[in-house]
Amino acid sequence: MRVLRNYLKLGVGALVAVSGCEFDSTQNPAFGCDACQAPDRCVDGFCVRNAAGPSEGGQAGEDGTACKPGKSELCYEGPEGSDQHPPCRSGRRTCSAAGTFGACGGQVVPVDETCNDLDDDCDGTTDEQLMREAQVCVAGSFVCATSSTSVPELCDGADNDCDGEIDEGFDVDRDREHCGGCGLACAETEACCGGACTELANDEQHCGACGKQCIRGTTCCGGACVDTSTDASHCGECGQRCAGAMSCCGGTCVDTQTDRDHCGAFCLNCATGESCCFGTCADLDSFQHCGSCERACAVNELCCSGDCSPTACE
Ligand SMILES: [Ca+2]
Ligand SMILES: [Ca+2]
Numbered sequence: 174m175r176v177l178r179n180y181l182k183l184g185v186g187a188l189v190a191v192s193g194c195e196f197d198s199t200q201n202p203a204f205g206c207d208a209c210q211a212p213d214r215c216v217d218g219f220c221v222r223n224a225a226g227p228s229e230g231g232q233a234g235e236d237g238t239a240c241k242p243g244k245s246e247l248c249y250e251g252p253e254g255s256d257q258h259p260p261c262r263s264g265r266r267t268c269s270a271a272g273t274f275g276a277c278g279g280q281v282v283p284v285d286e287t288c289n290d291l292d293d294d295c296d297g298t299t300d301e302q303l304m305r306e307a308q309v310c311v312a313g314s315f316v317c318a319t320s321s322t323s324v325p326e327l328c329d330g331a332d333n334d335c336d337g338e339i340d341e342g343f344d345v346d347r348d349r350e351h352c353g354g355c356g357l358a359c360a361e362t363e364a365c366c367g368g369a370c371t372e373l374a375n376d377e378q379h380c381g382a383c384g385k386q387c388i389r390g391t392t393c394c395g396g397a398c399v400d401t402s403t404d405a406s407h408c409g410e411c412g413q414r415c416a417g418a419m420s421c422c423g424g425t426c427v428d429t430q431t432d433r434d435h436c437g438a439f440c441l442n443c444a445t446g447e448s449c450c451f452g453t454c455a456d457l458d459s460f461q462h463c464g465s466c467e468r469a470c471a472v473n474e475l476c477c478s479g480d481c482s483p484t485a486c487e
């Protein structure tokens with residue numbers, strides 16, 4: 174009965190005891206692996222059919238039973254021996270209820286070496302043979318190999334040409350490729366003004382050029398400061414062009430030759446009773462505009478209530 178209980182504790186899986194196993198019988202003297210026979214293996218004192226040993230990666234056997242459920246052990250998936258060199262280290266894995274090992278948690282395996290004062294590839298040497306331009310990696314940082322080496326300066330926060338100046342020649346206030354900082358490129362239509370990307374076509378602070386500010390009441394349209402209340406090309410808003418001979422009065426396109434509310438170049442509002450005749454406010458009872466704008470009286474006539482009269486008005 175004791176033997177049977179031990180089998181059941183292993184959970185799902187066809188665990189069988191056969192004769193002849195010589196592995197690890199010390200772990201469970203009461204039910205050792207004395208009866209095990211290859212290819213079956215002894216795992217934690219139990220004979221398991223076709224089980225790979227934990228030290229061989231813990232792969233499940235063909236019947237899915239590679240380990241004792243609940244068992245936890247060290248693991249490592251990097252090249253053999255590399256876990257001896259920090260920061261690489263082994264992790265731990267746990268056997269699931271189904272009898273297979275889960276992922277190896279907490280392990281650190283080798284990666285490419287970078288200049289950081291760490292032995293990233295865990296070969297026992299830190300930052301070995303790392304170079305950048307004229308610089309070599311020393312104590313986790315790139316420094317110039319020789320003081321006379323000349324290489325182009327890059328915008329990268331480093332003194333690439335080893336002349337003692339960092340990123341000289343790059344003006345992050347005006348450089349469209351490095352606006353406000355290295356690598357911060359502006360869009361194609363933008364300029365870099367004071368370290369910020371902007372559209373010169375419609376920026377009141379930088380209209381047409383960096384620093385060119387539009388005065389109060391004007392708007393930046395296409396890179397020019399305009400008054401949209403009077404500009405016939407940008408009437409009311411940028412790009413709204415008045416048709417034909419129309420003028421812009423108060424942001425609205427009107428015909429200032431005839432509009433009595435917007436008469437003439439100054440968009441005058443004509444007085445009550447007056448009309449707008451050819452851009453001038455006029456009384457239609459006048460000699461020049463008698464009854465209508467187009468009608469002027471003859472030299473010997475007078476305008477009487479909108480009619481030209483050869484005699485004095487009654
Ligand atoms: Ca290394
Ligand atoms: Ca390194």
Ligand SMILES: [Ca+2]
Nearest residue numbers: 332334336338
């Ligand atoms: Ca430099």
Ligand SMILES: [Ca+2]
Nearest residue numbers: 327329331340
């Ligand atoms: Ca640089």
